[in-house]
Amino acid sequence: MSKYLFVAGLETHVELQTESKIFCGCSTRFGAEPNTHCCPVCTGEPGSLPVINKKVLAYAIRAGLATHGKISEITSMDRKNYVYPDLPKAYQISQFENPVSVGGYIELDSGKRIRLNHIHMEEDAGKLVHEGGYTYIDYNRGGVPLIEIVSEPDISSVEEAREYVEKLQLIMRHIGVSDCKMQEGSMRCDVNISVHREGEPFGTRTEIKNMNSLSFMEKALAYEYSRQCDLLESGEKVVQETRRYNEGAQTTESMRSKEDAQDYRYFPEPDIPAIHISEEFVDSIRKTMPVLPDELRKIFVEKGLSDIEAKRLVEYKRVADFFLSSLSAGDAKIAANLILGEIFRSMGTEEEKEAFELKFDVEAFTELVALRAQNKINAAIQKRVLQEMLSKGGKPSDYLTADDLAGVDDSAVEGLCRDAIAANERAVRDYLGGKEQALKALLGFVMKATRGKANSGAVELKLKELLGK
Ligand code: ADP
Ligand code: ZN
Ligand code: MG
Numbered sequence: 001m002s003k004y005l006f007v008a009g010l011e012t013h014v015e016l017q018t019e020s021k022i023f024c025g026c027s028t029r030f031g032a033e034p035n036t037h038c039c040p041v042c043t044g045e046p047g048s049l050p051v052i053n054k055k056v057l058a059y060a061i062r063a064g065l066a067t068h069g070k071i072s073e074i075t076s077m078d079r080k081n082y083v084y085p086d087l088p089k090a091y092q093i094s095q096f097e098n099p100v101s102v103g104g105y106i107e108l109d110s111g112k113r114i115r116l117n118h119i120h121m122e123e124d125a126g127k128l129v130h131e132g133g134y135t136y137i138d139y140n141r142g143g144v145p146l147i148e149i150v151s152e153p154d155i156s157s158v159e160e161a162r163e164y165v166e167k168l169q170l171i172m173r174h175i176g177v178s179d180c181k182m183q184e185g186s187m188r189c190d191v192n193i194s195v196h197r198e199g200e201p202f203g204t205r206t207e208i209k210n211m212n213s214l215s216f217m218e219k220a221l222a223y224e225y226s227r228q229c230d231l232l233e234s235g236e237k238v239v240q241e242t243r244r245y246n247e248g249a250q251t252t253e254s255m256r257s258k259e260d261a262q263d264y265r266y267f268p269e270p271d272i273p274a275i276h277i278s279e280e281f282v283d284s285i286r287k288t289m290p291v292l293p294d295e296l297r298k299i300f301v302e303k304g305l306s307d308i309e310a311k312r313l314v315e316y317k318r319v320a321d322f323f324l325s326s327l328s329a330g331d332a333k334i335a336a337n338l339i340l341g342e343i344f345r346s347m348g349t350e351e352e353k354e355a356f357e358l359k360f361d362v363e364a365f366t367e368l369v370a371l372r373a374q375n376k377i378n379a380a381i382q383k384r385v386l387q388e389m390l391s392k393g394g395k396p397s398d399y400l401t402a403d404d405l406a407g408v409d410d411s412a413v414e415g416l417c418r419d420a421i422a423a424n425e426r427a428v429r430d431y432l433g434g435k436e437q438a439l440k441a442l443l444g445f446v447m448k449a450t451r452g453k454a455n456s457g458a459v460e461l462k463l464k465e466l467l468g469k
Helices: 054-066 158-174 212-234 279-286 293-302 307-314 317-329 332-345 349-356 362-373 379-392 401-407 408-422 425-432 436-449 456-466
Strands: 004-015 077-082 090-096 105-106 115-122 127-131 134-138 145-151 187-197 208-210 241-246 251-257
Touching: 004 158, 004 212, 004 241, 004 408, 054 115, 054 145, 054 158, 105 158, 105 456, 115 293, 158 187, 158 212, 158 293, 158 317, 187 212, 208 251, 212 241, 212 251, 279 408, 293 307, 293 317, 307 317, 317 332, 317 349, 317 362, 332 362, 332 379, 408 425, 408 436, 408 456, 425 436, 436 456
Parallel strands: 208 241
Antiparallel strands: 004 145, 004 187, 077 090, 105 115, 115 145, 127 134, 187 208, 241 251
């Protein structure tokens, strides 16, 4: 154990999935020809007037409610002034005094809460494209709506930082405000980190900007933690500064120190009046909130799933919804096994699981689960039918024959069990001598004779009964 405590606070930018930008009607669609989704408002031409997109406000409130924040009655926009080519009007419209949501928290699996300071709305800037020795500017991203979620410095380890970001990501996806794809930039984190001795005040922090991958964030935090510990150990001081992560060298390096820190000269945005958020508006949003991922996990575990299964089902919103609606079939375990097994195997990529497009509907799936739960078909037939449904769609009855559904009646099972015992003297002796495993040979005999159609649980009971166990 190191003698220095780890302290981090994160500022997380989340790009909102609205059709149009935050202050104008331009499209937010990603990947269009450069500078085709622009207008005088989002490029800040003199005389243009921004008007706030109500959906952005609604999404920000959603994020606040999902993280237990207090939604402000009055929220207002501020100008954050800085000069950089990606920002043609030389200020970003953001929030400073009255953010949409104040406080709240993200709860980790340990039960520890990472408190949030606030959530605010702002516009994204354009993008610089470096090509062939020139730098071009694409303003399509300028004015795309963002929320920034600012945590308190409550994060005490690299692992907690990762879990915090993953939880945030999952919540934002489940409430439908963002796809939070770090590799595509729709979620980006600035991480602040400091170290100090137990019982002493917090140390001086550094900030590592724009982390766009969880593994880079972990490496950057681990590196920065040991760099700061080493500095203190050798009697030096940590300088408050902004650093960047160098992916190649796996180190952090200085970008600018506190002395050149920008003074943004925030002031109230004169072109956008303060917004009064009515209780009715908040209530109308509250009514459309889904069950949140951690709550879903609990429900799934109560239905009999292991925590790992529940966690995997909740990882993708559409999968969780599909599973939830299949629960009427009455057997959560069978449904979960099919989704996490056969169905996930048919989907190679994360994107496919995220999209979760199936050729059959949830009713057909529920029917298949029920057939199995009621022991009308065995596992092998279920698997075959699911494969057919995965490739061709339809419902179980499209692929089931009378023979599949016939099962094996009890008297036949008893006869076959007697045959099995007669034909496997050695296994019978081993079993009676205490080798539980030996029963498998007898079971195998019966299953083979019925081409897998007998109910293996019933066969096992029958065998034990006949063997006097
Ligand atoms: P600023 O006003 O400079 O932006 P804030 O107080 O808003 O600073 O904090 C920005 C982020 O830095 C927050 O996420 C906060 O949790 C984090 N932070 C603040 N102090 C520390 C510290 N000593 N160590 C680590 N993180 C910190
Ligand atoms: Zn525009
Ligand atoms: Mg701040």
